[in-house]
Amino acid sequence: MQLSAGKHFEMPRFELLLALALTFCLQSVLLANQELRSDFQWRYQAPRGACEIACFSSETGLMYVTVYGGVDVVDARTGTCVGSLSAEAGYYPTSVAYSQGRLAIAWAAHDRRLAGKIELFELNNSNGITPSDSISFSAGYLPDMVTFSPDGRFLLAANEGEPTEDFAFDPEGTITIIDTQAGSIRTSVRQVTFNQFDSQREELRTRGIRIFGPSSRHADRQATVSEDLEPEFIAISSDSKRAWVALQENNAIAEIDIPAGHVSMIHSLGMKQFLHAEVPNLDNNKTLWTAGLDASDTDGGSRIRHWPVVGLYQPDGIASLRSQGSDYLLTVNEGDPRKYVGFDERCPAGELTGRGIALDEHLRARLLLADDQLGRLEVSMASGDTNGDGDLDELCCFGARSFTLWKMDQARKPEMVFDSGNDFEWITSQKAAQRYNADSTAEGIPDQCSPQRGPEPEGVAVGKVGSSLIAAISLEKTGGVMLYDVTVPAESTFLEYLPPLAEDGLLDCAPEGIVMIPAAESPSNDPMLVVCNEGSGTMTAYTLGWSRDQ
Numbered sequence: 001m002q003l004s005a006g007k008h009f010e011m012p013r014f015e016l017l018l019a020l021a022l023t024f025c026l027q028s029v030l031l032a033n034q035e036l037r038s039d040f041q042w043r044y045q046a047p048r049g050a051c052e053i054a055c056f057s058s059e060t061g062l063m064y065v066t067v068y069g070g071v072d073v074v075d076a077r078t079g080t081c082v083g084s085l086s087a088e089a090g091y092y093p094t095s096v097a098y099s100q101g102r103l104a105i106a107w108a109a110h111d112r113r114l115a116g117k118i119e120l121f122e123l124n125n126s127n128g129i130t131p132s133d134s135i136s137f138s139a140g141y142l143p144d145m146v147t148f149s150p151d152g153r154f155l156l157a158a159n160e161g162e163p164t165e166d167f168a169f170d171p172e173g174t175i176t177i178i179d180t181q182a183g184s185i186r187t188s189v190r191q192v193t194f195n196q197f198d199s200q201r202e203e204l205r206t207r208g209i210r211i212f213g214p215s216s217r218h219a220d221r222q223a224t225v226s227e228d229l230e231p232e233f234i235a236i237s238s239d240s241k242r243a244w245v246a247l248q249e250n251n252a253i254a255e256i257d258i259p260a261g262h263v264s265m266i267h268s269l270g271m272k273q274f275l276h277a278e279v280p281n282l283d284n285n286k287t288l289w290t291a292g293l294d295a296s297d298t299d300g301g302s303r304i305r306h307w308p309v310v311g312l313y314q315p316d317g318i319a320s321l322r323s324q325g326s327d328y329l330l331t332v333n334e335g336d337p338r339k340y341v342g343f344d345e346r347c348p349a350g351e352l353t354g355r356g357i358a359l360d361e362h363l364r365a366r367l368l369l370a371d372d373q374l375g376r377l378e379v380s381m382a383s384g385d386t387n388g389d390g391d392l393d394e395l396c397c398f399g400a401r402s403f404t405l406w407k408m409d410q411a412r413k414p415e416m417v418f419d420s421g422n423d424f425e426w427i428t429s430q431k432a433a434q435r436y437n438a439d440s441t442a443e444g445i446p447d448q449c450s451p452q453r454g455p456e457p458e459g460v461a462v463g464k465v466g467s468s469l470i471a472a473i474s475l476e477k478t479g480g481v482m483l484y485d486v487t488v489p490a491e492s493t494f495l496e497y498l499p500p501l502a503e504d505g506l507l508d509c510a511p512e513g514i515v516m517i518p519a520a521e522s523p524s525n526d527p528m529l530v531v532c533n534e535g536s537g538t539m540t541a542y543t544l545g546w547s548r549d550q
Contacts, residue, residue, distance in 0.1 A: 034546050034547060035495075035496075035546070035547040036465065036470070036483060036495040036496045036544065036545075036546060036547075037544065037545045037546065037547050038483075038496065038498050038529065038542045038543070038544055039542060039543045039545075040501065040540070040541075040542055041079070041524065041528070041541040041542055041543055042078060042079030042540075042541050043079060043501060043503065043508075043538055043539070043540045043541070044065075044072075044074050044079040044080070044081065044538065044539040044540075045506070045536075045537060045538050046065070046067040046068075046072055046081075046537045046538070046539070047081075048067045048068040048069050048070070048072075048537070049067060049068050049537030050066075050067055050068045050534050050535075050537050051065050051066070051067055051072075051512075051532040051533055051534060051537055051538060051539045052065075052066045052067075052094075052512045052513055052532055052534045053065070053066045053094070053095045053096055053145075053512065053513035053532060054066070054096065054513055054515050054530060054532050054539060055096045055097050055098040055103075055515065056076060056098065056515055056517050056521070056530070057098045057103070057123065058517075058521035059101060059123075060123065061075065061076050061077060061523050062074065062075060062076060062082065063075075063076050063515070063530065063539070064096045064098065064103060064105075065096070065532060065539055066093040066094065066095065066096055066105075067093075067537070068092075068537075069086060069087050069092070070084055070085050070086040070087045070093060071084065071085040071093055071096060071105060072084045073085075074539065076517070076522075076523050076528070076530075076541070077523040077524070079539070079541060085105070087107065088107070090109055090110055090111065090114075091107040091108065091109055091110070091116070091117070092107065092108055092110060093105055093106065093107055093108075094106045094107070094108050094116075094142070094143060094144050094145070094146075095143070095144065095145045095146045095147075095157075096146070097146045097147045097148050097155070098148070099148035099152040100148075100152040101122060101123055102120055102121065102122060102123070102148075102152075102180070103120070103121040103123055104118060104119070104120050104121075104146045104148065104155055105118070105119045105121070105146070106118055106139065106143040106144070106145065106146040106157055107119060107143070108142045108143055108144070109141075109142075112141065112142065112162060112163070112164050112169065112171075113164065113169050113171075114141075115138060115139060115140060115141050115159075115171075116139045116140065116141065116142060116143040116159065117136050117137060117138055117139050117143075118136070118137045118139050118143060118146060118155070118157050118176060118178065119134050119135070119136050119137075120134060120135045120136075120137065120155065120178070120180070121133070121134045122134070137176070137178055137189050138176075138189070138191075139157050139159055139176045139191075140157070140159025140161060140171070140172070140173070140174035140175075140176060140191060141159055141160070141161040141162070141171035141172070141173075141174075142159060142160040142161060142162050143157040143158065143159045143160075143176065144158050144159070144160040144231070144232055144233070145157065145158045145232065145233045145234055147234050147236065149236050149240035149243075149258065150236060150237075150238055150239075150240050151240040152180070153179065153180060153181045153240060154177060154178065154179060154180070154236075154240060154258050155176075155177075155178040155180055156175060156176065156177055156178075156234050156236070156243055156256075156258070157175070157176040157234075158175060158231035158232055158233060158234050158245055158246075159173060159174045159175065159176060159191075159231060160173060160230045160231055160232060161173035161174065161227070161229075161230055161231075162230065163213070163340065163342075164342075165340050165341040165342060166340070166341055166342040167213070167214055167215075167216070167340055167342030167343050168216060168342070170213060170215060170217075170223055170227050170228075171227070172193060172194070172195075172224075172226040172227050172229075173194065173226065173227075173228075173229045173230045173231045173247075174191050174192060174193050174194075174231070175191075175192040175231055175234075175243075175245060175254075175256060175263075176189065176190070176191055176192070177189070177190045177192060177256075177258060177261050178190075190261040192256065192261055192262060192263060193226055193263075194225055194226040194229050194254070194263055194266075195226050196262075196263070197225040197226065197229075197263070197266065198224045198225045198226055200225065201222075201224070201225050204225060204266065207268050208251070208252075208268035208269075208270055208271075209247075209250055209251070209252045209266060209268045210249065210250045210251050210252070210312070210382070210383060211223070211225055211228045211229075211250065212228070212345075212382040212383070213227065213228045213338065213343065214342070214343050215227065228250065229247050229250055229252075229254070229266075230247060230248065230249050230250065231245045231246070231247060231254065232245070232246040232247065232248040232315075232316060233245070233246045233248075233315075233316060233317055233318050234246075234318075235318045235319050235320035235329060235330075236258070236320060237320055237322075237327055238320070238322045238327070240258065241257070241258055241259060242255060242256065242257065242258065242327075243255070243256040243258055244256070244318060244320065244329055244408070246315045246316065246317075246318045246331065247266070248314050248315060248316055248334070248336045249314065249336055249337075249338055251268065251269050251270075251312045251313055251314050252266050252267060252268050252269060253266070253267045253269065253315075253318075253329070253331075253414065254266050254267075255267065267413045267414050268413070269312075269313040269314075269315070269331070269414065270313070271310035271311060271312065271313075271394075271396065272291065272310060272311040272312075272313060272333075272400040272402070272419070273291060273310055274291045274292055274293050274306065274307050274308075274309045274310065274311060274397075275291065275306050275307065275308055275309075291306065291421055291422060292304045292305050292306045292307070292421075292422050293305075293307065293309070293311070293397075293401055293422060293425065293450075293454065294425055294437060294447070294450040294454060295307055295309070295373070295374050295376070295377040295397075295450060295451060296371060296372050296373065296374075296375070296376050296377065296450055296451060297376065297437075297447045297448055297449075297450045297451055298371045298372045298376065299372040299373075299447075299450075300372070301429075301433075301436070301446065301447055302425070302426075302429035302433070302436055302437075302447070304422050304425050304426060304429075307374055307377075308363070308366040308367065308394075308395070309374065309377065309379075309394075309395045309396075309397055310384075310394050310395070310396055310397070311333075311335070311396070311397050311398070311399060311400040311401070312335060312380070312383065312396055312397070312398055312399065312400075313331060313333045313335075313399070313400045313404065314333060314334060314335045314336050314398060314399055314400075315331035315332055315333050315334065315404075316332055316334040316336070316457075316458050316459070317331075317332040317334075317457075317458060317459040317460040317473075317474075318330065318331050318332065318460065319460045319461065319462045319471070320408075321462050321469060321486065321489070323469075323487070323488065323489055324488075326407055326408070326409065327407075327408040327409075328405050328406060328407055328408060328417070328489045329405070329406045329408055329414060330403060330404070330405050330406075330460055330462065330471055330486065331403065331404050331406065332403050332457045332458060332459065332460045332473055333399050333400035333401065333402050333403060333404060333457060334399050334453065334456050334457055334458055334476070335397070335398030335399020335400070335401075335453040335456070336398065336399075337378070337380065337398050338382075345380050345381050345382040345383075346378050346379075346380070346381075346398075347378070347379060347380075347381050348375060348376050348377065348378060348379075348451070349367070349369060349374045349375060349376075349377045349378075349379050349395055350369040350370075350371070350374070350375030350376065352379070352381070352392070355381070357381050357391075357392060358390060358391035358392065359391055359392050360389075360391045360392060360393045362393070363392060363393055363394060363395070367395075374395070376451040377395070377397055377451050378397060378398065378451055378452050378453075379395045379396055379397050379398075380396045380397075380398065383396040384396045397453075398452070398453055399453040399454070399456070399457075400419070401422065401424055401425060401453065401454045401455060401457070402419050402420040402421060402422070402423065402424060402457065403419075403420050403457060403460065403471070403473050403482075403484075404416055404418065404419045404420070405417050405418040405419075405486065405489040405490070405492060407489070417489050417490040418489055418490055418491075418492045420482075420484070420492075420494075423482070423494055424454070424455045424457060424475060424478075424482060425437065425454055425455060427482070427494065427497050428455060428475070428478050428480075428497065431497050431499070432478065432479075432480065432497070432499050433446065434446060435478050435479055435480070435499070435500070436478065437449045437450045437454050437455060437477065437478060438477060438478060438479075439477055440456075440476055440477050440479070440509050440510035440535045441509060441535060442506075442507040442509055442536070444477075449477045453477070454477070455475040455476075455477055455478040456475060456476040456477040456478075457473050457474070457475055457476070457482075458473075458474045458475065458476040458511065458512055459473070459474040459511065459512050459513050459514045459532075460472065460473050460474075460514065461514040461515055461516040461529075462486065462516065463516025463517070463518055463527060464518055464519075464527065465527045465544045465545065465546065466545075466546055467487075468485050468487050469485070469486050469487045470483060470484070470485060470486070470495070470516070470527075470544070471483070471484045471485075471486045471492075472514050472516060472529055472531075473514075474511035474512065474513075474514055474531060475511065476510050476511060476512065477510075479499070479500035479507070479508060479509060479510070479511060479533075480497060480498055480499040480500045480508075480511070481497075481498040481511065481514065481529070481531055482494070482496075482497055482498075483495045483496045483497070483498060483544075498529075498542070500533070501538075501540050506536060506538065507536060508531065508533040508536050508538050508540055509533055509534075509535030509536040510533055510534045510535030510536070511531050511532065511533050511534075512532050512533070512534045513531075513532040514529065514530070514531055514532070515528075515529075515530040515532075516528070516529060516530075517529075517530065522543075524543050526543040526544065526545055527543065527544045527545070528541055528542065528543055528544070529541070529542045529543075529544055530542075
């Protein structure tokens with residue numbers, strides 16, 4: 001506190017400590033009396049069903065949402081459909097994105113042996129319904145997500161490259177990068193591959209990256225690295241220079257240099273310990289967070305316990321945010337086993353030995369394999385041999401049933417600063433017992449999905465509500481959305497569980513994509529949360545705010 005030029009007030013130590021304590025108490029009281037408010041606005045039911053991914057245009061006030069057979073255009077003020085786009089024969093939409101008057105749509109081919117495409121539309125801002133012009137670009141196989149960089153210049157697509165059901169055809173996973181400001185936009189399309197890592201397969205495996213798919217094309221009967229990696233979702237840094245791509249089945253994240261158009265590194269995400277989870281915070285202290293999971297559907301309901309099991313993070317949705325001068329990634333740890341007619345890595349833990357999978361003697365001594373214990377938990381037959389001696393040293397289940405925040409630094413692997421532990425299962429068991437670990441249908445049976453991936457956190461969006469940064473995470477199986485304050489990533493806190501809307505006899509089921517519309521762009525003048533529900537074919541909008549002004 002400056003009293004005059006060159007003179008500073010010095011508070012005695014006792015009074016300083018007292019003032020700090022009073023300030024802390026006042027802040028605690030204000031936060032305790034402040035609750036996040038969510039108010040229902042409208043719900044759109046797609047005639048063709050399967051609302052999955054949406055984007056919003058502030059210029060037109062319209063939302064564009066992928067549905068069966070095309071893209072519907074919905075008024076964000078009222079939730080009424082004002083137009084639609086139909087898919088070309090042989091293709092279906094997987095993703096949409098909007099930036100600066102341009103709408104991008106990713107189209108995948110029904111035949112997995114054919115590459116997909118990206119269509120870029122210049123919207124007619126006079127009505128925002130009918131695109132006046134479009135350009136089509138070649139993409140890789142199964143473009144699963146399309147997104148613009150924050151500055152609007154680059155358009156990226158994650159081409160998952162899933163195999164055919166018999167695994168006879170397994171295309172390479174790639175990233176499409178389109179420079180929309182280049183002199184000739186058609187010549188600015190780059191297909192970024194992972195070919196540079198093909199010679200590093202064993203090294204990548206040693207680092208914990210799952211490269212394990214079969215192949216009938218190669219003499220060793222194994223897929224190459226570039227064939228095995230399956231890009232899923234993309235997050236881009238605030239300066240539009242770096243992208244991080246979730247490689248879900250591989251339990252890894254690829255880092256992309258966008259201007260250079262190449263993969264700079266691949267990060268393994270490691271395993272989550274369900275006995276406990278020890279996570280370093282930013283002060284380099286150790287915080288012991290409760291982990292645990294519900295491993296059975298025959299144990300009498302919600303039974304979250306500590307088990308000798310590890311979880312593959314395997315994120316689906318990811319988002320980037322910047323805090324205190326650092327980039328962070330938020331991963332939504334859904335889990336996804338490879339399950340094809342030609343190759344299936346899943347197995348209930350109690351059936352491993354019956355299928356010829358050897359267990360290390362130290363692991364066998366720790367396991368409780370009754371049906372109401374670990375016997376029905378779905379684990380991988382392809383992961384868990386940590387010393388390469390041919391038997392499983394640990395049981396690896398799919399997904400971490402949580403979201404995680406990772407600090408991302410240049411040339412460093414992701415550093416975990418927060419994980420939501422068993423919040424999702426615990427909170428839904430208390431607030432939505434009838435939907436607890438149910439499947440994604442309206443008639444779901446509670447606890448049914450506990451042996452698989454529990455609530456299955458799926459999508460994420462991050463946006464501002466007042467001065468706070470809020471993360472919204474959809475739960476595909478349980479339904480509904482978890483809301484967390486992630487303003488300070490290492491100190492993220494749970495705010496509210498927004499259950500699936502049930503209205504007019506219809507329940508919102510299987511939420512996928514989420515959109516956060518900032519107050520400055522929102523038609524309601526309040527921050528908006530829009531949730532796409534694939535199972536029910538609905539898109540539901542809420543406004544968000546605080547019960548007290550921040």
